[in-house]
Structures are given as structure tokens and as C-alpha cells.
Amino acid sequence: MGHxxxxxxxxxxxxxxxxxxxxxxxxxxxxxxxxxxxxxITIQDFIRRSEYTIRPKYCRQDNYIxxxxxxxxxxxxxxxxxxxxKQNIEISAENLDTxxxxxxEQAMRQIFYAKEFHSKVTVxxxxxxxxxxxxxxxxxxxxxxxxxxxxxxKIKNLDSKEVPLDSIYNVLWGGxxxxxxxxxxDRENDYIHxxxxxxxxxxxxxxxxxxxxxxxxxxxKVLGWTDEIKITESERKLxxxxxxxxxxxxxxxxxxxxxxxxxxxxKKMNLNPDIFYEYAEKAADYFFKMDxxxxxxxxxxxxxxxxxxxxxxxxxxxxxxxxxxLDYDGATWTVNELNKxxxxxxxxxxxxxxxxxxxxxxxxxxxxxLIRDTEITKQCYVKGYDKHWSVGLNEDMWRSSSSxxxxxxxxxxxxxxxxxxxxxxxxxxxxIDSLQNVYSDxxxxxxxxxxxxxxxxxxxxxxxxxxxxxxxxPSFPVITSDNKxxxxxKIN
Numbered sequence: 001m002g003h004x005x006x007x008x009x010x011x012x013x014x015x016x017x018x019x020x021x022x023x024x025x026x027x028x029x030x031x032x033x034x035x036x037x038x039x040x041i042t043i044q045d046f047i048r049r050s051e052y053t054i055r056p057k058y059c060r061q062d063n064y065i066x067x068x069x070x071x072x073x074x075x076x077x078x079x080x081x082x083x084x085x086k087q088n089i090e091i092s093a094e095n096l097d098t099x100x101x102x103x104x105e106q107a108m109r110q111i112f113y114a115k116e117f118h119s120k121v122t123v124x125x126x127x128x129x130x131x132x133x134x135x136x137x138x139x140x141x142x143x144x145x146x147x148x149x150x151x152x153x154k155i156k157n158l159d160s161k162e163v164p165l166d167s168i169y170n171v172l173w174g175g176x177x178x179x180x181x182x183x184x185x186d187r188e189n190d191y192i193h194x195x196x197x198x199x200x201x202x203x204x205x206x207x208x209x210x211x212x213x214x215x216x217x218x219x220x221k222v223l224g225w226t227d228e229i230k231i232t233e234s235e236r237k238l239x240x241x242x243x244x245x246x247x248x249x250x251x252x253x254x255x256x257x258x259x260x261x262x263x264x265x266x267k268k269m270n271l272n273p274d275i276f277y278e279y280a281e282k283a284a285d286y287f288f289k290m291d292x293x294x295x296x297x298x299x300x301x302x303x304x305x306x307x308x309x310x311x312x313x314x315x316x317x318x319x320x321x322x323x324x325x326l327d328y329d330g331a332t333w334t335v336n337e338l339n340k341x342x343x344x345x346x347x348x349x350x351x352x353x354x355x356x357x358x359x360x361x362x363x364x365x366x367x368x369x370l371i372r373d374t375e376i377t378k379q380c381y382v383k384g385y386d387k388h389w390s391v392g393l394n395e396d397m398w399r400s401s402s403s404x405x406x407x408x409x410x411x412x413x414x415x416x417x418x419x420x421x422x423x424x425x426x427x428x429x430x431x432i433d434s435l436q437n438v439y440s441d442x443x444x445x446x447x448x449x450x451x452x453x454x455x456x457x458x459x460x461x462x463x464x465x466x467x468x469x470x471x472x473x474p475s476f477p478v479i480t481s482d483n484k485x486x487x488x489x490k491i492n
Contacts, residue, residue, distance in 0.1 A: 026389045032491065034071070035444040036078040039400065041071075043449055049074055050455050052462035053476045056421070062455045068483040071450065072432070075443065077404040077477040079435040084407035095343060096402065100395055102344035106469055107394040108380040109373065115385075117259070118252040128244050134197045135184045135243040136228035141196070142177040142221040144169065145212070152209045152217050159206050165221050179223070185246060192218070201225075213350060263375055269368055270327045279325055279335060280360040282318045287347075288356060328371055338367070345370055346468045373468075401474035408479070425481045432480040436487040443488030 027040060034041040050070050059069035142165045146152050158168055169177035182188065184197050195207045203224050209217035230236045321336035347366040354362055385391060411427070418424050436443070463470040 027393075030449075033446050033449055034075060034488075035442075035491070036075055036439065037082060037442045039078045039082070041074050041078070043446075043453065045397070046071065046074060046450075046453060047455070048473050049476060051460060052473050054459050054461050055476050056478055058425075058481045060459070061457045065483045067450070067453065067455065068485055069481055070455075071445070071485070072436075072480050072482050073477045076428075076432040076435070076479040078400060079432065079439055080407040080479065081400045081403035082439070083435065084403040098343040100399060102346070103398050103469055104386070104391060104395040105344065105373075105377045105380070106467055107391045108385045108388070109376050111388055111390055112376070112380045112383065112385050113252070113256055116383075117256045118248065121248045121251045121255070123244055123247045123251065127247060128240065131184070131247055132240055132243050134199070134227075135239055135246075136230060137197060137225050138181050138183050138228070139196045139201075139225040140179065140181045140223040141207075142166075142179050142223060144177060144219045146209070146217045146219065149209065149217060152219060155219060156206060159221070177221075185242070190250075192220070196220075196222075260372065260376065263379070264372055267329045267371075267375070269329075269371060271364065271367075272324050272326060275319065275323045275325045275335065276364075277360060279319050279338075280363050283363060284356055284359040287359070326367070341370060341374065345373060348466060348468055350466075398474060401477070404477060404479075421478065424478070429480050429482050433482060440487040441489075444491045445485065445488050446491040447485075 027042070031042045031044060032040055033043045033046050055070070059066040059073070144155065144165070146155065155168055159165065166176045169175065182196060184193075186193070188196075189210060192207075192210050195201070201222060203222055205222045206219060207222065208219040210220075211217055230239050319335050321334060321339070323335050324332045325335050325338055326333045347363070348369055349362050349366050350369070351358070351362055380386065408428075411431075412418065412424075415427055418427060462472045464472060
């Protein structure tokens with residue numbers, strides 16, 4: 001349970017590698033797993049690159065041999081990145097600078113939230129005790145998603161006369177009302193969460209209505225609940241810790257959103273309707289097409305570079321770039337200026353699924369959120385978060401991975417006869433062995449820390465919601481299947 005409910009921003013506090021102008025002293029020695037020249041792999045980086053991406057079958061298990069393959073792969077990524085820079089291999093990489101700028105500024109906003117809000121929250125013990133009583137609870141409900149309050153009132157009236165919800169649903173739509181089981185840790189609307197896990201809740205209660213982002217209304221009928229009892233002391237301590245962290249996160253988020261509201265309260269955005277709707281029509285063509293393309297990405301995630309996709313919507317061919325699309329805080333934005341912002345901050349839609357008719361409204365909200373993030377980023381620069389070491393490490397992790405991928409792309413281009421993973425590894429294994437020998441005197445490994453790392457064998461790809469760049473870490477480098485650590489020296 002613990003990993004699932006950690007705040008996503010915590011993942012960026014320690015990153016895998018250093019920029020050449022950062023001193024090692026700025027990274028705590030106890031977190032360093034390996035040094036490769038001026039590059040660093042941290043213990044956290046090893047775990048995240050192993051656990052938060054899908055590993056290939058040849059190193060997917062949690063045994064010692066597979067751990068060594070993983071370490072060799074991550075070191076191999078660093079070595080090929082160094083080679084790419086040293087050989088100055090020219091590979092087309094349009095818009096990578098704006099991509100890395102976007103990654104950097106996203107990390108700045110996340111560390112800003114971590115330092116300015118999350119780290120400053122404390123939860124009184126009595127609040128944790130109260131939440132702890134229901135933290136192991138699963139509540140089972142029937143629910144209806146209704147279009148208007150008139151229908152809500154009619155259904156509540158029928159419920160008061162003990163008409164079963166299944167009967168109502170069957171008349172309206174056919175079949176039984178949908179059922180869902182929710183836990184205390186589910187990230188529901190606060191009103192829904194508080195109602196479901198109130199100590200006074202009773203079986204048969206009708207809860208709601210609760211208005212959704214779609215301007216529909218949810219009614220829920222409580223069918224019952226179960227409480228998972230933690231028996232051992234370690235289980236109880238873990239649940240207590242997770243409960244406290246969840247409460248801290250909720251308070252921090254509430255404080256953060258209040259700060260954002262104050263930041264934006266005197267600012268106004270006005271859209272030029274003629275240009276906006278023309279832009280929205282072209283953007284809809286692009287995004288609905290790309291949505292179907294992205295559904296196929298997961299099947300190729302081990303081989304392709306989709307986390308480095310720098311293609312963003314550009315309407316230059318269809319909409320005059322000099323046309324003014326909006327006015328914000330007294331300044332005009334042309335289509336070109338909006339597109340420039342989007343090159344480092346892709347649109348983030350509040351609704352993940354929408355009809356085409358909803359697109360203009362969702363686009364308006366996405367542009368508003370882009371402007372909000374721009375204002376938050378300005379505050380991050382003012383406070384110096386662009387110079388925070390973890391922000392630099394995060395950007396450098398992505399740059400290093402990108403450089404390695406560009407190096408490997410050149411290798412593939414010169415070996416076009418390779419058409420499967422086995423052939424690729426037969427080519428790359430001796431190449432990585434050779435690089436290990438060349439750079440052996442520059443490689444240090446903390447074997448004591450390495451021995452203590454425990455991994456799982458569960459396939460998982462971790463993404464963040466509501467951010468321009470949702471993929472948390474680069475894909476696992478398919479670069480070597482060698483399990484020998486016969487190079488470098490131990491870190492004392």
C-alpha cells in the first residue's frame with residue numbers, strides 16, 4: 001500500500017545523474033550507487049528505472065543476476081551517452097531544447113510544491129487517529145450519474161419510498177445500477193470521500209447529489225462496507241504512516257490551490273472567438289487523431305522513444321500565426337505566441353475522454369491551465385528553484401537518456417539487418433563490454449548498497465496525471481543482457 005499513495009512529487013527529490021557543472025558534494029553520499037565519470041546513478045534512480053518502467057524479459061525478475069543486468073544497462077546508458085557527446089554524433093532532434101525546458105520547468109513546479117507546501121504541513125495526532133479508524137475500510141456503493149437536478153430529485157423521491165435503485169436504473173437504461181467499491185485512499189472528490197468515510201454512515205444511506213466536472217450529478221447508495229484489520233505491529237505502523245501521508249498530502253494540496261487562487265485572482269483571459277474557434281477546429285483534428293496513435297504506444301515502449309516525442313500541435317498552415325487568439329492580463333497573444341508556449345508545455349486536458357463537441361470548452365480550460373502554470377513557473381524562477389540541484393538532476397537524467405537513444409539510433413541505422421531484440425543484443429553486448437573496459441578506471445560502484453536493493457517482478461509503468469509530461473522516468477534501456485560486474489572499482 002505504501003508506494004501507491006506516496007505523493008508523486010517525492011519522486012523528483014533525488015535523481016539519477018549529475019550535470020557536469022554540479023559538484024558531487026551536493027548529492028548525499030549515502031544515496032549514490034555508481035559514478036561513471038561525471039555522471040551519477042543513485043539508489044533511487046536504480047529502483048525507479050527498474051520499477052516504474054516495463055523491463056524486458058531478460059531482466060524482469062527480482063533475483064541477483066537480473067539486478068546485475070539492470071545495473072549494467074543503466075551504466076551502459078551513461079557510457080553510450082558519453083560516447084554520443086564525445087563523438088558529436090549528429091542525429092535529428094528538433095525541438096529537444098524546448099522539450100528539456102518543459103521538463104525542467106515541470107520539475108521546478110513540483111519541487112516548489114514540495115518545499116513550499118508539502119514540507120510545511122503537520123497533522124495533529126488526533127486527526128490521524130480519527131482517519132486511522134476507517135483507513136482500512138472499503139465501502140461498496142451503487143451509483144447513478146444523472147444529467148440534471150430534476151431527475152436527481154425524482155430518483156431521491158423514489159428512493160424514499162423504498163423503490164430499489166436497480167429497478168429505477170432498469171426502467172431508465174436497462175439492467176442493474178453500476179456498483180463500485182471505494183477505499184479510504186482512493187482519490188475521490190473531497191465531498192464524496194468525506195461522506196463515504198464518515199463515522200455516522202449507515203447501510204442504505206443515499207448520498208449526494210455531487211456535481212461533476214461534466215456538469216452531471218452523482219447519487220450513491222451505500223450497500224455496506226468491510227474493515228481490513230491490521231494484525232501485526234508492522235502492518236499497523238505502515239497503515240498509520242500511509243494515513244498520515246495521505247492527510248498531509250490533502251492539506252498541502254488545499255493550501256497550494258488556495259495560493260494559486262490568490263496568484264491568479266486579478267488576472268483575466270479573454271479569447272478572440274473567431275480565431276479561437278478556427279484554432280480549436282484544427283486542434284481537434286490533430287488531438288483526436290493523436291489519441292488513437294497514443295493508444296498503440298505502450299506496445300512499443302521498450303523499443304521506441306515516445307517519452308521524447310517533441311511533436312506538438314501547430315496550426316501555422318491552417319491559421320494565420322499573426323492573428324490574435326487571446327488577451328491575457330492586458331497583453332495580446334498571437335497564434336504563434338501560443339504555439340511557442342505549447343512547444344515546452346503541451347496542453348493538459350482536464351477530461352481524459354471527451355466528445356468532439358466538448359473540445360472547444362476543454363481547450364479553453366487547457367489554455368487557462370497553461371497560463372496558470374506559466375505564472376507559477378515565474379514564481380519558481382523568482383525563488384531560485386531553477387538552480388535547485390534536484391531540478392538540474394532531473395533535466396540531466398532526461399538529457400542523458402536522450403543522448404544514449406540518439407547514439408543507439410545511429411547504431412541501428414548502420415545495422416539495418418537487425419530486426420529483433422535478440423539480434424540487437426548480440427550486437428550491443430560486446431559493444432557495451434568494450435565501453436566498460438575503456439571507462440573502467442572512471443567507474444565506481446557502491447556494492448554494499450547494491451546488495452541491499454530489493455526489487456519486485458511486477459510489470460508497471462508509472463505516469464503522472466495532470467502534467468504536461470506524464471511519463472515519470474525514461475524507458476528502460478534495452479542495451480545489454482550481460483550480468484557480469486567485472487569492471488570499475490568499489491566505492492569505499
